[in-house]
Amino acid sequence: MTEPEALIAAARAAARNAHAPYSRFAVGAALRMTDGSIVTGANFENASYGLSLCAETVAIATASAQGRLGEVAEVAVIGGMLVEGVPTGDAPIRPCGRCRQVLNEAAQIGRRDLTVYCAGAEGDAFEEHRLSELLPHAFGPADLGL
Ligand code: THU
Numbered sequence: 001m002t003e004p005e006a007l008i009a010a011a012r013a014a015a016r017n018a019h020a021p022y023s024r025f026a027v028g029a030a031l032r033m034t035d036g037s038i039v040t041g042a043n044f045e046n047a048s049y050g051l052s053l054c055a056e057t058v059a060i061a062t063a064s065a066q067g068r069l070g071e072v073a074e075v076a077v078i079g080g081m082l083v084e085g086v087p088t089g090d091a092p093i094r095p096c097g098r099c100r101q102v103l104n105e106a107a108q109i110g111r112r113d114l115t116v117y118c119a120g121a122e123g124d125a126f127e128e129h130r131l132s133e134l135l136p137h138a139f140g141p142a143d144l145g146l
Contacts, residue, residue: 007032007076008119008126014040014055015078015087015121021045025079026087026121027055031063032074034110039063039072055079056099060106070110075103075131080121090123100135107131108140 001009007030015028020043027043041059045052056077063069080089095103095116107114116134119126132138 003032004074004076004117004126004128007038007074008078008117010038010040011055011076011078011119012087012121014042014059015080016042018042018055018082018087019044020082022047022049022052024082026082027077027079027093028087029055029059030076031059031072031106032076033063033068034071034073039066039068054096054099054102056095057102060102063106069106072103072106072110072114073112074115074117076117076119076126078119078121087121090120090125092118092120092125092127094118094127094129095134100131101138101140103131104135104138104140108138108142109146 010030011028015026018026031039079093080087114131116129
């Protein structure tokens with residue numbers, strides 16, 4: 001398994017813990033840290049729908065809570081509709097706009113562009129992007145002197 005495939009596999013494992021009973025769309029995110037370790041997150045919905053958290057946001061907040069916000073190097077994001085409790089489908093998903101901004105916080109604090117792998121819940125296909133392409137001309141910590 002290549003390194004992107006291993007990160008995608010970690011995101012897929014995380015998606016199995018998605019709390020997504022309202023959308024029935026499970027998302028998993030996996031962060032490759034600079035030391036090679038992996039931090040994951042899954043979407044966490046709420047009965048008050050607008051309070052729901054995306055998988056990427058959960059993963060980045062987890063890395064930050066570990067004191068490692070500046071150590072994020074790569075991100076894998078996968079998602080698919082839940083069918084009998086299992087995420088399905090091979091169409092790649094890309095981070096929503098809010099999550100791109102959240103990922104940018106880690107990128108600028110760490111002073112590195114992030115590689116973002118996007119895949120579906122199943123299959124071998126994936127896309128490789130740079131966060132700077134997904135969120136060009138970003139506002140971030142650097143604008144506030146950090
Ligand atoms: N979702 C994510 O977790 N990440 C994204 O980048 C896009 C959307 C979640 C939010 C919601 O729980 C479900 O997918 C359907 O929108």
